[in-house]
Amino acid sequence: MSSARILLVEDDPAIARSIIYTLERDGLEVTHCLLLSDARRQLALRPPDVLVLDVGLPDGNGLDLCRELRVHSSLPVLMLSAHGEEIDRVLGLELGADDYVSKPFSPRELLARVRGMLRRARMQPATPAPTVGANPFDIDLAGQRISLQGRPLPLTRREFGLLADLLRHPGRIRSREDLLSAVWGADSDSTDRTVDTHIKTLRAKLEEAAPGREYIVTHRGMGYSI
Structure with a gap:
């Protein structure tokens, strides 16, 4: 698990620094993007093991990226939101997000959620999904x-x-x-x-x-x- 790659899409510098510090201290490799456009390029260039995705971003809504991913990918997605509103949480889960954390949150809690998603992803069968x-x-x-x-x-x-x-x-x-x-x-x-x-x-x-x-x-x- 120490070699797992995490793609973090978060535009708040303070929150991003806290998450990066906690994940990297636990041995995870973190790539940070501020914008959805940058995240899409990173996903195409080097798919991560887990995507940590904020809902509200300067160039769009993270829920749109989650919807796009679920058309062709089962990449584990953890959604973040500053709103804490039930509609955001429910919509994110309906679009295929694997987990959801509302701000403010403990970085240690987020780490535990990410580690749980990594464990479950690595338990899945090696055979490819049907077309x-x-x-x-x-x-x-x-x-x-x-x-x-x-x-x-x-x-x-x-x-x-x-x-x-x-x-x-x-x-x-x-x-x-x-x-x-x-x-x-x-x-x-x-x-x-x-x-x-x-x-x-x-x-x-x-x-x-x-x-x-x-x-x-x-x-x-x-x-x-x-």
Whole structure:
């Protein structure tokens, strides 16, 4: 993990210095960008292991870059925001961000989040993700509908949220905490058991739509992947 590369996109010099100091002291390599345009060049030149991305930047919104990345990449993304507003957090997670931290925050907390994302990313299978053409799922985010092999799935709102989140991270292990935060919200009183129960009913509906196929994989002690 000491050789991991972090791309930090943050326009506040004081916050950036604090993050860089904490991450580099822990042995991580940090590249810092002030602008989205610079971040896009760095991503094309040398993709990092984790992207730490501020929402509000001088030349645009970090959420736009997160949306662009999720079209073709499962790069772990940690969003930062000065607003602390629920709409920013929810929108960031819906666009595919892996985690979210509101300012002000402890640099040590951010380091712990980054290290957790690195661990989960390195647990993912080495096999490449399937191509878009081979994907049996069709997701309609606006309509809150998902079809499997052309057959609409009768999903509840929570089941839709779970399956949509797993599909946004193909091949990557999503911990129960990740799924709780993405689907129920960080302030929810729901527990890991809630995730397990909904995964069980979701599996049953997938099995009914496509008998003999196991689409959701359980990683004991770690979480689930698609």
